[in-house]
Amino acid sequence: MTLAGELGELATEIAREAGDLARRRRQEGVRLAATKSTLADIVTEADREVEALIRDRLRAARAEDGFLGEESGAEVGTSGITWVVDPIDGTVNYAYGIPAYNVSIAAVRGEPDPESWEALAAAVNAPALGEMFTAALGHGAWSDGARLSVTAETPAGALLGTGFGYDPATHEGDLATVARVMPMARDVRRMGAAALDLAYVAAGRLDGYFERGLRPWDHAAGGLLVSEAGGVVSRTDVESPRPMLVAAGRAVHDRLLAILGTEK
Numbered sequence: 001m002t003l004a005g006e007l008g009e010l011a012t013e014i015a016r017e018a019g020d021l022a023r024r025r026r027q028e029g030v031r032l033a034a035t036k037s038t039l040a041d042i043v044t045e046a047d048r049e050v051e052a053l054i055r056d057r058l059r060a061a062r063a064e065d066g067f068l069g070e071e072s073g074a075e076v077g078t079s080g081i082t083w084v085v086d087p088i089d090g091t092v093n094y095a096y097g098i099p100a101y102n103v104s105i106a107a108v109r110g111e112p113d114p115e116s117w118e119a120l121a122a123a124v125n126a127p128a129l130g131e132m133f134t135a136a137l138g139h140g141a142w143s144d145g146a147r148l149s150v151t152a153e154t155p156a157g158a159l160l161g162t163g164f165g166y167d168p169a170t171h172e173g174d175l176a177t178v179a180r181v182m183p184m185a186r187d188v189r190r191m192g193a194a195a196l197d198l199a200y201v202a203a204g205r206l207d208g209y210f211e212r213g214l215r216p217w218d219h220a221a222g223g224l225l226v227s228e229a230g231g232v233v234s235r236t237d238v239e240s241p242r243p244m245l246v247a248a249g250r251a252v253h254d255r256l257l258a259i260l261g262t263e264k
């Protein structure tokens with residue numbers, strides 16, 4: 001088996017266990033641990049507990065690897081592989097009992113920086129939806145035994161996903177972006193979980209996705225799902241504090257990039 005395939009199996013196994021824990025804790029009742037940058041930017045006790053579980057399992061299986069997690073930050077490794085983890089992506093959905101949340105785990109090679117890393121393996125587990133999405137570099141993207149493929153939709157017929165950052169100062173710009181995109185597409189959805197948006201693009205349920213200001217753990221796993229499903233993933237404005245991520249099949253991707261690529 002290739003290294004990517006091995007890492008993919010490990011990511012899937014750990015994402016399954018982590019998803020079970022997140023779901024169990026949700027059934028027991030969510031306890032908010034803190035608000036972070038703004039009222040919408042929350043962390044629950046489950047976020048921390050699930051990240052600790054993932055970190056422990058990875059440390060036990062691959063002690064030399066680095067780790068970059070949403071809740072506990074970075075740990076540098078010596079193997080050249082780093083795990084990029086969002087223990088609960090869609091935390092606000094999770095806190096409100098909306099099932100669109102997921103555990104997102106990726107293994108990347110090189111610096112844990114989206115500008116230069118090579119994503120090797122990904123698992124996105126949405127336990128309350130009963131769905132697991134996986135990918136390994138060169139092995140395709142899969143869910144429930146079926147190979148995933150992005151759509152070949154035209155821009156005019158596209159159903160798109162997007163998201164908004166937590167900083168209120170950015171909301172006007174994000175809404176202006178949506179207003180620019182809507183006339184070119186069928187419609188736009190805001191689901192509240194970036195990794196799931198990307199998994200849905202890979203699965204052909206959304207024709208494309210765009211969002212400014214994502215953090216590495218929001219898109220590391222989902223980005224590999226899309227590229228292994230035959231889609232294109234780009235980041236533009238990488239020097240700005242809020243780079244734009246665009247992920248879609250070729251035609252929709254290129255149209256979105258033409259509209260959004262250089263907008264601040």
Ligand code: IPD
Nearest residue numbers: 088089090091163164192193194
């Ligand atoms: C957030 C979600 C949301 C996206 C935000 C992310 P979190 O992740 O993915 O959909 O719009 O940009 O930060 O905080 O729930 O892990």
